[in-house]
Amino acid sequence: MLSRTADSLFWMGRYTERAGNIARGMQVALRMAGLAGSLGGAHDEWRNLLVSAGAEHGFRAAGRTVTPDAVVGWLALDAENPSSIANCIEAARRNGRAVRTALTVDMWEALNDTWREMRARAASATDQDVLPGFLDWVRARTLLFNGAAADTMLRNEGWLFVHLGVMLERADNTARLLDAKHPALSGPGSEGAVAYAEWQALLRSVSALRSFQWLYHQRLDPKLVVELLLFRPELPRSLVACHARVLHALEGVAEATGGRRGDPQRIAAEIHDRLTKGRVEDVMARGVHDWLTAQIDRNIELGNAIQALYLNG
Helix, strand or coil, X not given: CCHHHHHHHHHHHHHHHHHHHHHXXXXXXXXXXXXXXXXXXXXXXXXXXXXHCCCHHHHHHCCCXXXXXXXXXXXXXXXXXXXXXXXXXXXXHHHHHXXXXXXXXXXXXXXXHHHHHHHHHCCCCCCCCCHHHHHHHHHHHHHHHHHHHHHHCCCCHHHHHHHHHHHHHHHHHHHHHHHHCHHHCCCCCCCHHHHHHHHXXXXXXXXXXXXXXXHHCCCCCHHHHHHHHHHCCCCCCCHHHHHHHHHHHHHHHHHHCCCCCCHHHHHHHHHHHHHHCCCHHHHHHHCHHHHHHHHHHXXXXXXXXXXXXXHCC
């Protein structure tokens, strides 16, 4: 496979997943902003949303001030934000069109129909009464694309690069979401009704609230929330589950490219080993924020290594 084809497939997967992840984060921020008044206490949900989306630096550089409308507009539609939902959908479709023959009909229709409907929705997507439905639609379209890829794509090199992009993006998002909520998971801000609502919102953002109840059979506890999102392989969006699939995809890519291995496999194996042997007690003792910052940096290092070895032809 040509490196430019692999690059388009990889980034198509990443951008599609990113659009859905940003929609999830916005839904949590809307929920928490609505609860803030009744629960009491100070909340900085909109800044947390920018941090979890990795968009705070660009937002500040553009001279924006953190307000609900400004953050929603920046993350949903703003043309200056390369990671806005609208730009992610545009970029995913552009990459998919570049490798149209490598996609199944169902995958292309999911991408193209989403792009067309996004253009029709853009004028009113951030209106107060429209926004919740718009975010539900984005999540549904991401699930549709992922389902089309999983159900119809040949398990060949093309699939491996799409899946690799999705899983790497998902792992990064889970780590960033958890880091944005770290004050509610450890330290003086981790007790009381406000923190409990934060834990619920965090789990809902990764569709894991019911999974928590199924696995633990008890009330929410910050230590167990951290354990679930980092170390429980049963949860598809946990870091250990995502990185297991990243490592598996990279091994498949190596086999498909004549045994071409290097830094991506080494870094991915080190990350996976750290996660499979990790203990939540050690994370809490070190500090959730410090642990996750190191993990996010390693995710970035892994993405750069994949780009250098396989995609920069």
